[in-house]
Amino acid sequence: MxxxxxxxxxxxxxxxxxxxxxxxxxxxxxxxxxxxxxxxxxxxxxxxxxxxxxxxxxxxxxxxxxxxxxxxxxxxxxxxxxxxxxxxxxxxxxxxxxxxxxxxxxxxxxxxxxxxxxxxxxxxxxxxxxxxxxxxxxxxxxxxxxxxxxxxxxxxxxxxxxxxxxxxxxxxxxxxxxxxxxxxxxxxxxxxxxxxxxxxxxxxxxxxxxxxxxxxxxxxxxxxxxxxxxxxxxxxxxxxxxxxxxxxxxxxxxxxxxxxxxxxxxxxxxxxxxxxxxxxxxxxxxxxxxxxPENECDTYGKCGEFGNCNPKKKPMCSCLKGFVPKNGDEWRRGNWTSGCVRRKELQCGIQGGKPDGFLKLQMMKVPDNAEWFVGLNPEQCRTTCLANCSCLAYTHDTGTGCMRWSGNLIDIEDLSPGGEDLFIRLEQSELGNSKRRIEILVVGVVLGTTVIATIIIYFLWKWRARPKGKHSSDRYKVSKLLPGKKATADSYVFRDKTQGMMEGLQVTKLEDLIIATDGFSDNNLLGKGGFGQVFKGKLENGQEIAVKRLSRASGQGAEEFMNEVELISKLQHRNLVKLLGCCVEGEEKMLIYEYMPNKSLDAFLFDPQKQELSQWEKRFNIIQGICRGLVYLHRDSRLKIIHRDLKPSNILLDKELNPKISDFGMARIFGGNQDQASTQKVVGTYGYMSPEYAMEGRFSEKSDVFSFGVLLLEIVSGKKNSSFWFQEDFQSLLGYTWKLWNDNTADSLIDPSISSPDSQEEILRCIHVGLLCVQELARDRPNTSVVMSMLVRDIKNLPKPKAPGFTQRQTPADTGSSQITNETCSTNHVTITTLTAR
The missing domain is CATH 2.90.10.10 (Bulb-type lectin domain)
Incomplete structure (x- = not known):
């Protein structure tokens, strides 16, 4: 059953x-x-x-x-x-x-x-x-x-x-x-x-x-x-x-x-x-x-009245045939709950009008609020509905018998494979003549094919006949940037393997990206790190983009590149950066992201000259947004993702300063019920790694929680975790915070630019939550959904934190980027990840 x-x-x-x-x-x-x-x-x-x-x-x-x-x-x-x-x-x-x-x-x-x-x-x-x-x-x-x-x-x-x-x-x-x-x-x-x-x-x-x-x-x-x-x-x-x-x-x-x-x-x-x-x-x-619910379409009334939801289509919502959006502006913005309205009124009861008919929709989840009629066969179900001017739809199932609807149809979904045949009542002209439609379709296909073939032949002729000097500047840029490069077997293997996961992604030509970034000009450079550079670009249609160009010296091969493409292409959340497309030509591998005008969090957080984050409300909104993104990665997405490199430079800010988690090159997919994994090679950024990961290679959801705790304390204090490494008393921000907490002087940690009597209680609560996240043992840390409940006060009484990890004094020779098992790790001043093979 x-x-x-x-x-x-x-x-x-x-x-x-x-x-x-x-x-x-x-x-x-x-x-x-x-x-x-x-x-x-x-x-x-x-x-x-x-x-x-x-x-x-x-x-x-x-x-x-x-x-x-x-x-x-x-x-x-x-x-x-x-x-x-x-x-x-x-x-x-x-x-x-x-x-x-x-x-x-x-x-x-x-x-x-x-x-x-x-x-x-x-x-x-x-x-x-x-x-x-x-x-x-x-x-x-x-x-x-x-x-x-x-x-x-x-x-x-x-x-x-x-x-x-x-x-x-x-x-x-x-x-x-x-x-x-x-x-x-x-x-x-x-x-x-x-x-x-x-x-x-x-x-x-x-x-x-x-x-x-x-x-x-x-x-x-x-x-x-x-x-x-x-x-x-x-x-x-x-x-x-x-x-x-x-x-x-x-x-x-x-x-x-x-x-x-x-x-x-x-x-x-x-x-x-x-x-x-x-x-x-x-x-x-x-x-x-x-x-x-299994997907968004399972949510009750997702597409409003007379709307149909199909999780396999983009956008998922559409109006039933014969209906149009009730509020076009809301519909275009993706708010479909306003539903649809009938394009042409039914003719039932109008003298001289043509009789209405029924449109058959197959494999549907039938609407809510059905009226049940016992003892009617399928034909009787149809005729009694047609004779009743208030009957808008019907279906007949062997088990339930005849079901009819007289009110607005709500909660309809495409269930293929599965579902029932649903018959929707429409005005006769909305149904059309099926034979005539087929004839028109055949003629249209023939004419369309002829026109398209003619256009293709014309442009092929123009391309072959173009002057030798045409577009020479673009070809010069390509040859200058890619001297002697040829498409490698690796790039074709990549294309074959990713063929099935490119739905919804734009595969862009290298030449187009060269033009968009002005030849990867230094004027468009947004950041750089161990695995390459990020450039600002503008496509021909005017859309601004960020292009992550991986260097050959980075050591990132097709596997790691595919990892990031596959992960981000399947993740959709307002607090995750959106991947628009990719490019693979020869040895060039590039990712195309939505452009974030405010760059990364560290550009604002640690710059005393910038005042955009001088209000606690904005910082708290960023904290909650990052946590919501992690809850989605760990619990709510169809994949269970461990990010493994959460830090300020990997938090991008849109024009309203809303946070978006970026850079999934180091991320790992977990099975639906998998809690922990281990690796011989540790990747990430020293200062944000949990103790069990940095020392033993064990990572889990609690590893990201540790990184989030460090990030939370940095947001509250306005201080970098690494800024304490060369002080005599404290190895890190965690040790400094722990001492203040035990001395009951945690309020002195608060960044003076955001400190106020009205917000102090909430900020101190965030410090408390941060310390719970960075506890040394993974089992003592809360999971991300519990952290979210703590932040929004669904959980009011917080447990007493235990000592954080990495609070012992360390010599300057021990500090810096992790090089465990010869694994290259990323730095915290660029917007791209340092990635190594696993």
Missing amino acids: IPIFAFILNILISSSNFCSAIDSITPTLSIKDPESILSKNSIFRLGFFSPPNSTNRYVGIWYNHPSKMEVVWVANRNNPLTDSSGILKISVDGNLQVSDAKNQTLWSSNVTQSAASLSVAQLLDSGNLVIFLNGNGNGNGNGTIIWQSFQNPVDSVLPNMRYVFNNNSEFRNVLKSWRTSSDPSVGRYSVGTNSLLGILQIYIWDGDRPYWRSGPWNGNIFMGTRYHNTGYGNLIINTGSFTQEGVRGMLSLAFTGADQTLLPRYVIDYQGTLAQKWWDDSKKEWGIAWYA
Whole structure:
């Protein structure tokens, strides 16, 4: 069954471990923090825990597995314990209860019919926490279940979890995401359905707004999803008295048939992604079998009313045939939510008008808000829609029968392969005559081919007949810059290998770049470094560009060049520099970027004469922008990217001083669940490398976090990390900051140009976050999404930082660029990377 089904099913559906040998809590046996109990076969554990980067304590259920903790249920999610005084017990009224040292109740099962002497809470191997009444607590069914965690889910759905709906159910909040990765309180996203009336669909809600929709359930699949089978379980829906008029009885859904040794579950994370996870024992990591939203088009109503979204096209949004953008200016700016309007009004009901018709759209995600008509065949569905002037579209599916739409069509997507045939009602002239259109098309193709062939022959003749001296100046520039060069086998190999990844990229001729940069004139030089130079240029159409020209002496071959092209061409984010194209001719390799008029961050940050960053608000905007870019690289892009050379010169600024991360020559792609890698050759810039990377060659997301922490402290202080290397007391900015922090004088670190009473608290918080990022051990550093939550105060209470790496005094002979294992590293005063083969 579809992964979403499974999840949905459940979803919608209805240190001392002194007692590790028992699975129950009784009126005479409770557990205190940090004690826990295990299910009978030691599959699940119930006890006290703290989320990552938090000291708060919660009672939860998690897999008893030697891996990263995967919590599947939390009791006191909105009322954490602030110390280790918690106790989980059967209270005097028979309820299961979490209380603190003052005997204040932080959570209760709130059952009204229990009795303390007869209640037993048992953790089952299914992960269900059950309270029995008049039972012996052995899990054999002897006793009445009066409460169970499966009917009170948090953010996860487990196999055999059954959720029952009735007319009193809370449809939208079956699952509720955590607030952040460190805070299990109720977050902004929830999973559920819209109601029990009409057709069953699953939704992810962002607050009160739909964020993602599964499409209708047809008895076998959800019609708005691409993939219907992951092999990890089946969706079982028991509709009971579920009819067109609604639910007279109940609706239950269950996630069954899963191989529980794979530890499958569905979970809605704090960023709004619904995923099916499973344990891959061969790789010793958690795998993801399915997730939604899968792409931008999956976002609810991405293209507005009467708009169609296709993730394989650019732009992704277009109006349905017969419709035009409602707001042309917004549409051109890429804001498609305003949607489309009909070009010609329907003729239904107009005397003498031609009858309307239907346009067939294949493999579509059908719109939201369908009306369901039972017992109609496809032809009856069509004719009844055509006879109703308010009917705008219809579809017919074997499972659901006839569905029609009378309101504006919203949330349409091209699902090829997959989806349904959707019939859109149009005014007759919008449909046209198909035979006549074919005739016109054939004539057009013949005429067009003739004209194009004539033009090509003419220009070939003109080119062969041109005077010998024509364009001699351009040819002189090429020959002068590239004496004796010929296309090498390496360049052709490069072209072959990159053929499939050049979509959307402009492959530019070397001659055109020579003209654009005035022969790579020194007047257009923007910066230079170990791997070449960067020039400003202007294309023939007037577009300004930055050309990164790699030198032959740099040692960067086709592999490293391909690495940067492949990475950046697949990354699209407002805080990442945009790659426009590339050029490979002979031994010349060049990358073409969007031009950043304000160059790089270090040009402003460390120049006392420039006042553009004298306001804290601008610097804080840059800090947040860099962090957002890293969150995208590490968590949100379809590739997991570790940059490995984050520093001020690799942060470019646009005309509004918005930051864009650049230079991905050293970046590495990680697998979806890969956390760490190692290399024999270390690349990067000394002063921004994490200790484990510089010393042992181990890099991960936490390596970039360390670099970001250094960068954050530089932005706050206006001082270079390296400016302390030759001072007697401190090796680096990190050591200086650490001393000020311990002396409670961190405010003296703040750049005087941005210091003010109104901003001091926020700046000191940034220093705190910076120190958390540069802690010596990678496991102590927060990940980028947690750093972002800290910066925007989603996480209010910050943990105490530990000592940074590289705070010991070093002799001048030890300083400078890293040369570990003969690897060339980059410097911090150019806008291009020093890259070496890995």
